Amino acid sequence: MKHIFLVCLIFSFCPVSAVDKDIWTQADSLMKRKDFKAAFKLSESIIEKDPEDVFGWQLRLNSSSQLADTKGKWPKECVFSALKYAEIHKPEEVSSLTTAIWCLNHENQYSRMVELIPKVIPYARAKVGDGNYALLINVLAVAYDRLNDQKNARSVLMQGLSELSGTPAALHTGYNLGDLFRDETMSLEERENWHKLFSENLFKDKKDHPLIPSIAWNTSLLTDLYVSKKKYQDAFEIVSLLYPEMDTQLLAHWKFLRDQLYIKYLGLKFKTKRLKIPPRKTLKMVFLVIPKTRMKGDLPSQVAKFQNLDSDLNPKDVSDLLLSFEYFRDSFEDLSNGIHWDHEVLQTNSEIQNTNCIDDRFRFVMQPSIGSIVPQLSEDQLKTIKAADGVILVWAGTRQPDGVLITNGGGTEWNYGTETDPEVRLTILSDSNKKIASGNHANHPIFIYHELFHVLEWAYHQSKFPKENHPYQRRKVWPYDYQGETEWDFYSETFQKRMKKEDNLDRVYWQGRKEGFYGILVKEQGKSK
Structure with missing residues (x-):
């Protein structure tokens, strides 16, 4: 999370004629020297003599607000001073309450912050200026988010960003709010409205800015909504808000989310621009659902x-x-220059009864044993699998205990035949109990590439690219001629600069294979010893 520095307002002191000249001079000197504790002490002595003294409360607010970020008693003193000053000096009510909100934020008093919205938001921009207003909108949206009220958080942000749209201050409404747009309950209409507003606030000249996370998540999930309705041209136009022009900004934010958006862009570009080109080879994937x-x-x-x-x-x-x-299918067909994947869904009412278990320090890995599927796969189901190249085993995974990560996915090959008559097929194990907006690999397009690549490392084991322990994570081990920096970049460049150059991906098929790529690897490595 990014922490933003909220500048509390310092109110101009009352004219000298309104207060004792010596006190005014002393207060002004203390504030200019940033001796805020001494200024606060002076304000206390003034208020002790006259509990309604406007200058005393003004000085108390100015000094305590500057100390609020040091915590201790100061946020409370700031809030108390702001509320009192707003009460006795109505011309500065909005400015005072704005300062109160910022000081409440220091103590995470989110409920009290949002209670002040009706008295502040309608008038604050004119009183505190665009920059402070943008930050005010931001902290109030964050407050609603911390109260688990994402709908009102987006409502506040929508109001403020709409008012400031296109101005430099608009950027400052966006800190720490990207998660608001990972909310999968958002309607198509709401996402479309946000898409229109975000399109006015891209600030393409800036490498990174606070609105990028919100824009990226809304773009990604709005694209999904259109694709799920088979509105591919609309989906392509949505994702084209960011691609190809804003790849640099996405890379600066979060490489994982960038990869998802980039794959969607490439797939939809192929779908809408090149799909009429006949594939040079067709593979088939079976989705085997074990619920x-x-x-x-x-x-x-x-x-x-x-x-x-x-x-x-x-x-x-x-x-x-x-x-x-x-x-995955459409981006892979584009990347491979014409290898198309058909698919079929095999729905069962079966269950997984056994898994492996690996303690991998920060997580457990528990992957299903296909041999433990009960009831066992029928002859018809096996016939369908044997007529395909790969299987994505979509299973329920394991329950995820609180605070524990159990990974359930993987990429391998499996013999769906017998020892005497083997039928080896690519097999991808889903990690499908993780949500698509969680930031986890599971369910995202990169997941399928990730697991497929584990097997292609065996298929191209003699090709010169790193293969051990997820090499995409270690940029320093990449070959000298690789130019990217993300997981997708590693896969894409390996396909184009290694595998396609070696055999144009001609070996990438499994239908009819009696021996998998791992078996071939073991044999070839044995011969070389």
């Missing part, structure tokens, strides 16, 4: 303390993964 996890026997010792990890698949997890597959 229940019902662990049998004792849990692995590493996770036994969690007692029960059974889980049920949410239908939305399936639809999210199918949506991401569309982006």
Whole structure:
């Protein structure tokens, strides 16, 4: 989270004629020297003589507001002073209450902050100026967000950003508010309204700015809404708000979100501009849906303390993964110069009864045993799988205990035949109990690339690119001719600069394979020893 410095207002002192000249001079000198504690002490002595003294309360507010960020008693003194000064000096009521909000923010008193909105927002811009008004809008939106009221948080932001739209001050409304737009309950209409407003506040000349997270998330999820309705041209126009022009800004914000948006852009560009070109090769992916996890026997010792990890698949997890597959399919066809993926969904009522378990320091990895599917796959289901190149096993995963990350996804190959008559297929294990807007790999287009790439590392094990332990995470090990910096960049450049140059991805298929790429790798490495 970015922390912003909120400048509390210092009110101009009353004219000398309104107060004792010596006191005025002393107060002015203390404030200019930034001796705020001494100024506060002076204000106390003035108020002690006259509890309604306007100058005394003005000095008390000015001094305590400048001390509020040091915490202790000062935020409370600031708020108390602001409310009193607003009461006895009506011309500065709005400015005083604005300062009260900022001081309440120092103590996270969000409910009291938003209670002051009706007295402040309608008039504050004229009183405190555009810059302070933008920051006021921001802290109030953040306050609503901390109160778990995202709807009102967006409402406050909408009002302020609309008023300041296109001005330099508009930028300052956006600090720490990106999560407001990860809310999957937002309607299409609301996202469209935000899209229009954000299009007026892109500030393309700035490498990074506070509104980028909000713009990026709204663009990403609005694009998804259009794609889910098969409005591909509309979706392409939405994502084109940011691409290709604003890739630099997205990279400066969050590389993970940038990759998702970039893949969506590439997929939709292909879908709307190049789809009429016939594919040079067609592969097939089967979505094998296993909706229940019902662990049998004792849990692995590493996770036994969690007692029960059974889980049920949410239908939305399936639809999210199918949506991401569309982006993967179309961007891959573009990237591979014509390899198209068809797909078919096999719905079952089966359950996973067993997993592996790896303690990976910051997480546990629990991946399903396909042999533990009950009831077992039928002959017809196996026939469908054998007629395909790959399987995405969409399963419920394990329950996620509070504060614990259990990863359930993976990429491998599996023999769907027998030992004597093997049928090896690409197999991607879903991590589909993670939400698409959570920032987790699961359900995003990059997830499918990520797991596919694990297997392609075996297929191209002789090609000169790093392959161990997620090399995309370690920029310093990338080949000298790679120019990007994100996970997508690593995959894209490896496809284009290594795999396609080696055999134009001709070996990338699985249908009919009796031996997987891992088996071939082991044999070839054995021969080289």
